[in-house]
Amino acid sequence: MRRRLAHALTPLRLAALVYVGLMLLVLVAAPLLAPADPLSQDVADRLASPGGAHVLGTDELGRDILSRIIYGARVELLIALGATLVSMLLGTLLGLLGGYFGGIVEVITMRVVVDVLLAFPPIILVLLAVTLRGPGTGTLIAAMGVLFAPTFARIAYGQVISVKRLEFVEAATAFGAPTRTRLFGVILPNISAPLIVQVSLTIATAILLESGLSYLGLGVVPPTPSWGSMVAQGQRYLSSDPHVLLVPGAFVVLTILAFGLVGDALRSGLDPKSRSNR
Amino acid sequence: MTQPVLEKAPPPPATALLEIDDVSVEFGGGKKWKPVTHGISFSVAPGETVALVGESGSGKSVTAMAILDLLPANARRTGSIRLDGEELVGASEKRLRQVRGCDVAVIFQEPMTALNPVYTIGHHLSEAIRSHRDVSKAEAAEKAVDLLRQVHMPSPEEKVKHYPHQLSGGQRQRAMIAMAMASEPRLLIADEPTTALDVTVQAEILDLVRELQQRTGMGVLIITHDMGVVADVSDRVVVMRDGRVVETAPSRELFARPQHDYTTALLEAVPRLGSGTTSSAVADRSAPPVLDLEGVAIEYPGSWRKSGFRAGHDLDISVAPGEIVGLVGESGSGKSTIGRLAMGLLPVAAGRMEVGGRDVSAGSRADLVHIRSQVSMVFQDPASSLDPRRTIGQSITDPLRWTRKLTSTKACRARAQELLDDVRLPKEWVDRYPHELSGGQRQRVGIARAMATNPRLLVADEPTSALDVSVQAAVLDLFSELQREHGFSCLFITHDLSVVEQLATSVVVLQHGRVVEQGPTARVLNDPQEDYTRRLIAAAPVPDPDLQAQRRAQRLAG
Structure with missing residues (x-):
C-alpha cells in the first residue's frame, strides 16, 4: 500500500497534496491565519496594489484581499466538503441498493431518481433550490449534494454489479451473513477505491460550481466573503486594478487543479491494477 | 508395444521443423532484465506432436509465445529459434507476420476471447484465407465452408453465418482450428486447447487435431498441464519447471521411466482412473440421511416478468452421515446448481428437501438458519472466494460472527488459529491477506x-x-484426513472422474439437470449401466500412453 502510494506521487501531485493540506488548515484556523478582519473597511486605502501593508492589496471598499481569500476559502471548502459528503453518502447508497437488489429497486434508484436528476441542468436545479429556500450555505450544500449524487450512484452501481457476482460475496451469503453485512461489510469495502477518487474530483467540481453561483449572486450571501463574488466585484476594476479579480480567480483555478491532481494520485495509488504485490 | 490401430510414431526425421536452441525470455526494460525462462532447447519434427508440460509459472506458455514473438511489450527473447532452418529471432516484423499467418498457426485456450464477437465465423475464416491467398470473396466463402467441413463442424453451411456466441465451446474451438488450418501451416501451436472444454468435447478436439496432423503432416506443439492429454496425443514430452527444461523424452519412455524426480512427483500426483485408491469414508446408512432430496426441481429465478430457468429436474439424492457423494457431470449438467441448493442459495422449486431430518423445502428464514448451522461450503476458486480486503483469520471466522456463534474479536482470533492449524497452515498467518498466499x-x-x-x-x-x-493431490489428501477426523458428510462436485474414484463412496452422474445414474463408486465406474456414463469414462484421458491408445481405439471403434 505504502509502496503503491509512493509510486503514484509525482512532485506535481505532492505539491497539490501540500496545497490541499494548507487549505484544510485554513478551514479550521482561518481567524488565526488572516492578517485582518475580512469585513473591516479602510476607505482611505481602497484598491491598494499587492505588496505594502496589504500583502495581496485591497478591494474597492478597502478590505484586505488576503483575509477575504482566507475566510472565503473557509466558506468555499465548507460547502464543497459538505456537498461532497452528502452526495457521496446519498449516491453510494442509491448505487449499492440499485446494483445489489436489481429489479424494481434498481428502477426506483437508478432510473427514477438518478436519471431524472441527471436530466436537470445543474444551474437550474440549484436556482430552484435557492428560489425555494433562499440563498445560504445550508441550501447550497443540500442542493449540490443532491446534484452530485448521481455520479457516485453510477460508479457504485457499476462496481456492485461486477463485485456481487464474485464468489466471496456468494460465500458470505452461504455462510449466513445478513443482507446489511453483505452490503456494507463485504461489498462496500471492495468498491471503495473508485469512490474515494471521485470524492476529490467532486470537491473540485463543487468549488467551481459554488464560485460560479456566487459570481451570479446565487451563492453565499454578502457580505460573507466568497471567491466567486470577489471575482464578480473585481470585474469592474479589471482595466485599472486587475488584482481585485485576478487574485481570487487564481485561487479558484489553483484549488480546483490541486483537488484534481490529488484525485489522479488516488486513482493510480488505489487502482488494483497498479498493485506491485500482485 | 503392440498398438495396432492408430499407431503412428514415424521414425524421427533428420531435419527438425522447429528448433529452439538456448531460448530465454526476459521481462523488464532499460538496464534491468529479469529472466523467466533459462536456456530452453527442444525441437519439433514434421508430423510430430511435442507436448510442453508444466505447472503454472513453469514458463511453458511464455516459451510457446516466444516462438512467434507474441510476447508482451516489456519482454524480450534471446537465443535461437529456427523454423525449417530460418532464424526467427531478430527477423523483421514483416517476415514474422508472414510466418504467423502462414507457416505457424496458433490456437488458444479460450476461443471466445480469440474470436471477434461482432463478426461471423464465415467472416473470420474468409479473412484468414484471403490474408495469405489471392482469391475472390466468393471463393473464400466457399473455402470457408469447406474448412468447417474438414473440422467436422455440424451443418457448416449454416455455421458460417453464425456469430461466435451462438456456437458451443467445442464448436468455437473447431472454428479456431479451421482458421488455423486455412493457411495449411507447417506447425500448429496449441496453447491449452482443451482446458476450457468438457472431457467428451476434449476427446473430440484432440481426435480432430490428430486427424488433421495425419492428413497434412504438420508438426504440433501442444502446451498443457494435463498428463492425460499428454499421454493421449504426444510423441515426445518436454517437462518444464521454474523456467527450465527438467526432462525431454519420448512419451512412452517418460511415462514408463521418468528420469527426473520432478517428473516422477508430477506423475504420481496425477489422480488416475482405475488406480485402485478408494475412499476411506464410511457411510452410516442406519442413521437418517444428512441431506435428502426427493423429486426436487431447481429453478433460477427469472428477471422481472420472465419465467426462470429450470436447472434441475426430479432429483432424488441422499447423503448418509459420513458419506462422500461425488456429483459428476459436464458443464451445464446442474452439478453446481445442486450444491447451491443444498447450501440454501437457491430455492426448492418442487419436491422435498430435508437437511438433518428437517424439511426445509419452504425455504423460510428459520429453514435457512437451520441449513447454515448444518451445511457449509468450499468454493471452486480460492482466488475469488476469499474477500481480498479481509485477513485470512477474519475470513475464516466470519461465518461464526455472521451467525452470532462467536462475537469477541479475541475468541475469533483464537478459533481462526486453531482452524489454520487443522488445515496445516502456520498459526502465525492469521493476519495475512489472501494475495500473500x-x-x-x-x-x-x-x-x-x-x-x-x-x-x-x-x-x-x-x-x-x-x-x-x-497441489491438488495435497489438498485432496488434507480433505480426506479432515473427513476421517471430523466425520462430516460431503457432497463433492467435480468433473474429474479420477478424483471421484479416489474420494467418493458413491457417485451421482448428472446430465442436463437430471440424474443419469447413481450408486456405489466402484460399481458405477467399473460397471456403468448407462450409455452416458460409459462415454464420460471413455473420454477421460488416462496418464498412460499405451492404455490411452487402447482406450482411444475403443472409443473410435465404438
Missing part, C-alpha cells in the same frame, strides 16, 4: 472457513479444479 494455501483457508461452523455436511464445489496437480 499461493493457490493451494488459499484453498486450505477456504476449507478452514468451511470447517469453522463444525458442519455436518460439506458442499465442495470443484475445490481443486483451479489448482496445479501436485
Whole structure:
C-alpha cells in the first residue's frame, strides 16, 4: 500500500497534496491565519496594489484581499466538503441498493431518481433550490449534494454489479451473513477505491460550481466573503486594478487543479491494477 | 508395444521443423532484465506432436509465445529459434507476420476471447484465407465452408453465418482450428486447447487435431498441464519447471521411466482412473440421511416478468452421515446448481428437501438458519472466494460472527488459529491477506472457513479444479484426513472422474439437470449401466500412453 502510494506521487501531485493540506488548515484556523478582519473597511486605502501593508492589496471598499481569500476559502471548502459528503453518502447508497437488489429497486434508484436528476441542468436545479429556500450555505450544500449524487450512484452501481457476482460475496451469503453485512461489510469495502477518487474530483467540481453561483449572486450571501463574488466585484476594476479579480480567480483555478491532481494520485495509488504485490 | 490401430510414431526425421536452441525470455526494460525462462532447447519434427508440460509459472506458455514473438511489450527473447532452418529471432516484423499467418498457426485456450464477437465465423475464416491467398470473396466463402467441413463442424453451411456466441465451446474451438488450418501451416501451436472444454468435447478436439496432423503432416506443439492429454496425443514430452527444461523424452519412455524426480512427483500426483485408491469414508446408512432430496426441481429465478430457468429436474439424492457423494457431470449438467441448493442459495422449486431430518423445502428464514448451522461450503476458486480486503483469520471466522456463534474479536482470533492449524497452515498467518498466499494455501483457508461452523455436511464445489496437480493431490489428501477426523458428510462436485474414484463412496452422474445414474463408486465406474456414463469414462484421458491408445481405439471403434 505504502509502496503503491509512493509510486503514484509525482512532485506535481505532492505539491497539490501540500496545497490541499494548507487549505484544510485554513478551514479550521482561518481567524488565526488572516492578517485582518475580512469585513473591516479602510476607505482611505481602497484598491491598494499587492505588496505594502496589504500583502495581496485591497478591494474597492478597502478590505484586505488576503483575509477575504482566507475566510472565503473557509466558506468555499465548507460547502464543497459538505456537498461532497452528502452526495457521496446519498449516491453510494442509491448505487449499492440499485446494483445489489436489481429489479424494481434498481428502477426506483437508478432510473427514477438518478436519471431524472441527471436530466436537470445543474444551474437550474440549484436556482430552484435557492428560489425555494433562499440563498445560504445550508441550501447550497443540500442542493449540490443532491446534484452530485448521481455520479457516485453510477460508479457504485457499476462496481456492485461486477463485485456481487464474485464468489466471496456468494460465500458470505452461504455462510449466513445478513443482507446489511453483505452490503456494507463485504461489498462496500471492495468498491471503495473508485469512490474515494471521485470524492476529490467532486470537491473540485463543487468549488467551481459554488464560485460560479456566487459570481451570479446565487451563492453565499454578502457580505460573507466568497471567491466567486470577489471575482464578480473585481470585474469592474479589471482595466485599472486587475488584482481585485485576478487574485481570487487564481485561487479558484489553483484549488480546483490541486483537488484534481490529488484525485489522479488516488486513482493510480488505489487502482488494483497498479498493485506491485500482485 | 503392440498398438495396432492408430499407431503412428514415424521414425524421427533428420531435419527438425522447429528448433529452439538456448531460448530465454526476459521481462523488464532499460538496464534491468529479469529472466523467466533459462536456456530452453527442444525441437519439433514434421508430423510430430511435442507436448510442453508444466505447472503454472513453469514458463511453458511464455516459451510457446516466444516462438512467434507474441510476447508482451516489456519482454524480450534471446537465443535461437529456427523454423525449417530460418532464424526467427531478430527477423523483421514483416517476415514474422508472414510466418504467423502462414507457416505457424496458433490456437488458444479460450476461443471466445480469440474470436471477434461482432463478426461471423464465415467472416473470420474468409479473412484468414484471403490474408495469405489471392482469391475472390466468393471463393473464400466457399473455402470457408469447406474448412468447417474438414473440422467436422455440424451443418457448416449454416455455421458460417453464425456469430461466435451462438456456437458451443467445442464448436468455437473447431472454428479456431479451421482458421488455423486455412493457411495449411507447417506447425500448429496449441496453447491449452482443451482446458476450457468438457472431457467428451476434449476427446473430440484432440481426435480432430490428430486427424488433421495425419492428413497434412504438420508438426504440433501442444502446451498443457494435463498428463492425460499428454499421454493421449504426444510423441515426445518436454517437462518444464521454474523456467527450465527438467526432462525431454519420448512419451512412452517418460511415462514408463521418468528420469527426473520432478517428473516422477508430477506423475504420481496425477489422480488416475482405475488406480485402485478408494475412499476411506464410511457411510452410516442406519442413521437418517444428512441431506435428502426427493423429486426436487431447481429453478433460477427469472428477471422481472420472465419465467426462470429450470436447472434441475426430479432429483432424488441422499447423503448418509459420513458419506462422500461425488456429483459428476459436464458443464451445464446442474452439478453446481445442486450444491447451491443444498447450501440454501437457491430455492426448492418442487419436491422435498430435508437437511438433518428437517424439511426445509419452504425455504423460510428459520429453514435457512437451520441449513447454515448444518451445511457449509468450499468454493471452486480460492482466488475469488476469499474477500481480498479481509485477513485470512477474519475470513475464516466470519461465518461464526455472521451467525452470532462467536462475537469477541479475541475468541475469533483464537478459533481462526486453531482452524489454520487443522488445515496445516502456520498459526502465525492469521493476519495475512489472501494475495500473500499461493493457490493451494488459499484453498486450505477456504476449507478452514468451511470447517469453522463444525458442519455436518460439506458442499465442495470443484475445490481443486483451479489448482496445479501436485497441489491438488495435497489438498485432496488434507480433505480426506479432515473427513476421517471430523466425520462430516460431503457432497463433492467435480468433473474429474479420477478424483471421484479416489474420494467418493458413491457417485451421482448428472446430465442436463437430471440424474443419469447413481450408486456405489466402484460399481458405477467399473460397471456403468448407462450409455452416458460409459462415454464420460471413455473420454477421460488416462496418464498412460499405451492404455490411452487402447482406450482411444475403443472409443473410435465404438
